[in-house]
Amino acid sequence: MIKKLCAMLISFFLLTSCVPVQPIKNKITPINELSVTYTTKDNANINNLVFGTFTNTQPNGNFTGHNGISVKINQDQTMLVTAFNDNGVAGSKNEYTIKYEVKNNTIILTPISNLVNQDGLVLPKPIPNFSASDLINFLSTTKYEFDFEINSEFPSDSINANFKRLLTSTKMKSFQADKSIKNPYILEMPEADVNLDVKLFPYRNGSKATIHAIYYTKPANVIVLKEIEDKIKKRVTEIINS
Numbered sequence: 001m002i003k004k005l006c007a008m009l010i011s012f013f014l015l016t017s018c019v020p021v022q023p024i025k026n027k028i029t030p031i032n033e034l035s036v037t038y039t040t041k042d043n044a045n046i047n048n049l050v051f052g053t054f055t056n057t058q059p060n061g062n063f064t065g066h067n068g069i070s071v072k073i074n075q076d077q078t079m080l081v082t083a084f085n086d087n088g089v090a091g092s093k094n095e096y097t098i099k100y101e102v103k104n105n106t107i108i109l110t111p112i113s114n115l116v117n118q119d120g121l122v123l124p125k126p127i128p129n130f131s132a133s134d135l136i137n138f139l140s141t142t143k144y145e146f147d148f149e150i151n152s153e154f155p156s157d158s159i160n161a162n163f164k165r166l167l168t169s170t171k172m173k174s175f176q177a178d179k180s181i182k183n184p185y186i187l188e189m190p191e192a193d194v195n196l197d198v199k200l201f202p203y204r205n206g207s208k209a210t211i212h213a214i215y216y217t218k219p220a221n222v223i224v225l226k227e228i229e230d231k232i233k234k235r236v237t238e239i240i241n242s
């Protein structure tokens with residue numbers, strides 16, 4: 001009797017474990033999140049926004065799985081930001097549609113809807129975690145580069161010592177995946193994380209510093225690039241003359 005009961009229980013669990021989980025299919029939800037506004041230094045171009053997209057790969061038997069975040073800019077003044085996850089056969093996505101408006105030197109990004117979708121019949125891939133708040137952080141974290149020069153009355157050795165004393169040489173998270181970052185001078189500001197490639201030359205009775213700055217904006221709803229770059233120049237000038 002006990003053996004028969006155990007066999008029935010095992011059969012029950014085997015059958016119930018095979019009941020397919022219904023995947024979510026193209027579920028669209030309107031959203032009403034704050035817009036992100038960029039004010040550029042000259043005429044704005046949506047294609048000049050460099051977002052933190054990425055793709056990770058994982059071996060999966062005879063297939064290769066992927067997860068990450070992608071951006072697609074459409075001609076109808078919308079863009080798609082997609083968090084994706086697949087095993088090489090079936091996948092899932094958490095995708096946002098953003099309306100963009102470009103006017104003179106301003107770009108406005110306004111999220112309008114969210115779509116989630118799962119492939120697979122028995123064990124659908126989990127929907128990637130990517131909230132509306134995560135989206136706003138993603139949209140407002142973009143990469144820029146610029147060059148400038150500063151003249152100083154101090155010698156090169158003294159200026160170089162100032163940079164080593166006042167700045168960190170440890171890469172912040174913003175720069176971890178950026179292979180172009182070689183120089184150890186990292187400057188953290190409220191508006192941006194900044195990498196400084198500094199070259200020093202004798203000049204008149206002092207030195208000339210030429211700086212190549214790479215920076216990632218920090219999450220905000222309004223981002224004015226000229227103001228950020230002016231603050232970077234001001235802070236570097238303070239370091240040079242300290």
